[in-house]
Amino acid sequence: MSVNHPGAVPRAQARRATPWWFLTPNLVIMGLFTFLPITINFYYAFTGGVALYPQDRPFVGLENLATLLDCGNHFDPSTCRRDLFWRAVWNTAKLSVFQVSLMVLFALITALVLNRKIIGRGFWRGVFFYPVLLSPVVVALVWKWILQREGLLNAAVAGLGGTPTLWLGEPGSAFFWVVFVSIWAHLGFYTLILLAGLQAIPADLYEAAQMDRASPWRTLSRITLPLLMPNLLVVMVLAAIRAVQTFDEVFVLTGGGPGSATTFIVQFIYQTGFQEQVRLYGLAAAGSLLLALALVALTLVQLRASRAAEAGERAR
Amino acid sequence: MKALAFLTRTRGRHRLDWTDWLSYAYLVLGLFLMFGPVLWLTMSSFKTEAALSEFPPRLLPYGQKVVAVPGEEGLKPVFKVKLPDGSVRELPEIRRIGLMATHVDPAKPDEPIRVRLEDREPVREFKLATENYTDLLGKFKFGLYLWNSLFITVVATALTLLFNSMAAFALSKYRFKGRNAVFLLVIGTLMVPPAIVLVPNFLVISELGLLNSLWGVIWPAVATPTGVFLLRQYMLTIPDELLDAARMDHASEWRIYWRIVMPLSAPALAVLAIFSVMWRWNDFLWPLIVLSRSEQFTLQLALNSFQGDLVTQWNYLLAMTVITLLPVTLVFAFLQKYITQGIASAGVK
């Protein structure tokens, strides 16, 4: 539809440019402060030396990546040149598996509970959401205070006749608590996403199931879960991304200890780039490059799985 | 009768069946788990340093009783002392050397009583160690740092709401070439955690001359991918017919955005506002590297400056943590309804 007076830009053409006008401020800022630094960071991965500015650093090609990937057996960190990197990698992998599965499980349970007819539902929803608002440092300090040797948990244990333990002092136990604290801090967010999905399921489906005298498990597996799939997928992707990027909370809670039992990949990168005497920005950047690639791969795999599931659904 | 029926209306037709009891039990457990730790932290922050190192810890803040003794300077701690004649009295301690302590009855200050350490125990009373807070606040220019934090939080949130909603509007209500690419690019930035791009980001800010300026903290934080994602999801649910009708009335695109889409997106905007407030208020690593002049410090930086190389004192650390989580808690208490509704309805397609 064009307008017939001279000098006027045809409406259609004007509208084609409009979205870009709206996008510009966001894109400029993202460009300057996100894409540019990421690109510079990835360039660092191919440089060596100790200078700060990228132009002052010698180009070394794939040397940093080769250093990181140099291993006798990639599954056994002690055979690797950079054993701490690989310990961090496998710790992160272990964490992701546990954290995502438990997070999704508990978010689902909580959402199902909150979906019922209960008194004060708004209040209960808020209860689970509160920890999400706390900064990672606060979350870590809250639990560090409870889990320390003279903390509340040990007091409770001693009161019940058990022996006080150093909860963050044993590798297995520290790992457990890292997963626990992470779930505590973020459960509410994912619960709400799943709750939204549950509330979108039409009630008559449930009524029909009840009339057919379907057992609760059948209702769950045949009606609820399939219809909740898109939300579950979003939760899984977001939880996986968060699990792989775990840093602040764990760093304050355990410092990566005991030993390197709770050292994850971002901490390794941060340490290499900021805490050593000689900061190896190139190596740290190479690590972050591998991390980003892994995340992209992970997300693509999950998206493909969802598309397959959806196709499977449609075929039924 | 009707009210009772209403209150107990449940899954089972007339009574609460076992799944309901289970549900409530789960919710109550959740209540303890979610609120309990922070409550414990707050109560602990009112304990004196000595009380903090006690084990097992007592629920309420108790400090040792102190009294003035004539002839001695300062207040002296009071102990329950077992005297050689078998009686037990509460007496303040004047001196302690090795395994013996010297106590005195304030009414008879010239008659010291020597007591072995194992024959006494401290007398405690309920005492709120507010000095943990007043010491902290007295040590620095609280008002200035509060103002800096507030400035950053408010301005960054306003800009975040504006820019993210504009981008979300473009991505949800227009079909144009490259739309998906832009959206994927925006979401893709989630793949890189901020701690990693600290150094390159610092270089960019430094070249732009924004170091040591509150704007150096504000600008990089304004374009959040989560914000764009959230708002876009919500705006997708706004019916296009409304926009088309407005276009028929020759409304400009900006007017459509500002007068129609924005008001309709209020719940999602509220959620993003709350998140933005929380993120900017809690920011630490980034302001740490950008701001090195103390006039520009945020509250988080100032509070953290107590961690010298070789010292951590739990009583100050706890008080500091409570101060930093107070604003977020208040926001939560007042706006909790919008948060939980907003996220739930921002839904996911």
Add this chain to the structure above:
Amino acid sequence: MTLVRFSAVALAAAFLAAPLMAQELRVQCYSDGNECEVTGDIAKRFEAANAGTKIIIDKVPYKAVVEQLPVQLAAGEGPDIARVTDLGGLNKYYLDLTPHLSAARAKAWADNFSSTLPWFRNGAADKGIYGLMSQLTVTGAYVNKTLFEQAKVPMPAAGASWDDWMAAADKVAKATKVPFAMAMDRSGHRFAPLAVAYGAKIFDANGTPVVDAGYQAAAKKFVDWHKAGLMPKEVWGGVGGSQYRDAFEEFANGRVVVYYSGSWQLKRMDTQVTKAFDWAVAPAPCGPAACTAMPGGAAFVGLKRTKQPALVAKFLDFLSEDGNYRELMAKTENIPASLSVAKAGVTYNVSAMAKAGLNAFVADVPKIAKANFDLQGYRLNRAVFLPTAQRLGQAVAGEMSTEDALKRLASDMDEQVKAASK
């Protein structure tokens, strides 16, 4: 519209927040106790004596000085003066004060601070004066005297070895039902005196750090003590990476008998421990090779990027004057690095226990072995300290054997030294 109003307020705030005085100095400072505050007080006297000058002390967390300051300096940003601990590592950013000092004052600096000035320098040819030690610290062992008395075990005499102390502390711990005999801060800096006492030379013939037989022997002993339950695993093995963790809480709560740390804890000991039990500082424990301790300390350094080099030199010189320096030491309860002040003595207003402790630390200074002194002055000393904490921590936590940890430690140190020379 609110956006316009905000922008106006922001502009106004930006103008107000950047006062440009003619002679302004920025000092980036971190405090262990009250160092920044005391320096601020002395700075006010400087301002009064030098009209038109303004010294602004920005107090930051230690983390900022260690992690962020080098990045700022590398980008050409940062303060005019900073209080740092990585004395050698930041050498390339330092301002040489010598051209701005009068001949008499330059001589005074060279005489009074002769032992610590090399720590700032880059090699033997460098003769510059770069900074002022804000404290001289010495490592040493704090002992819980009350527990020794209760257990009726005599404290080992001067010249006692690490093993003697460990045995005595173990006896005391068992008698008084205390869980551990000794604790040491998680830091390679604190491990170094143990290593040198057991024969470590730290450096090879070329001046490169090396994990020699002495270092290995000390490390094995150290890990074995943990395995035997004499030292708590959670200090060295409880955190990851090369992070610092002190064991002050363990000592203050009466969970260890002996605590190996250093003189910077004196003020904290006085405030928190004196009222709970009696403590003392033991003379430097010995080993087959030496009875030694590790020196250290943070320093105020002038930075090359400053636009006011003469003023920087003047202020640091003012701080180094005997009267002001003495005041700094007295109020922060630190050991002076200035020879003239040390000779004249400092009057500390502290408890008798702290005074005795200070004297004990000062008496240990002459015992410091050359290897320890050189290590503190070594530009890349953190390339020794940090991997030691990391790898021995892993060994203590049981994650790898001591031999593997030592192998990794050697390769870590090599990599860092090699990377630094690129």
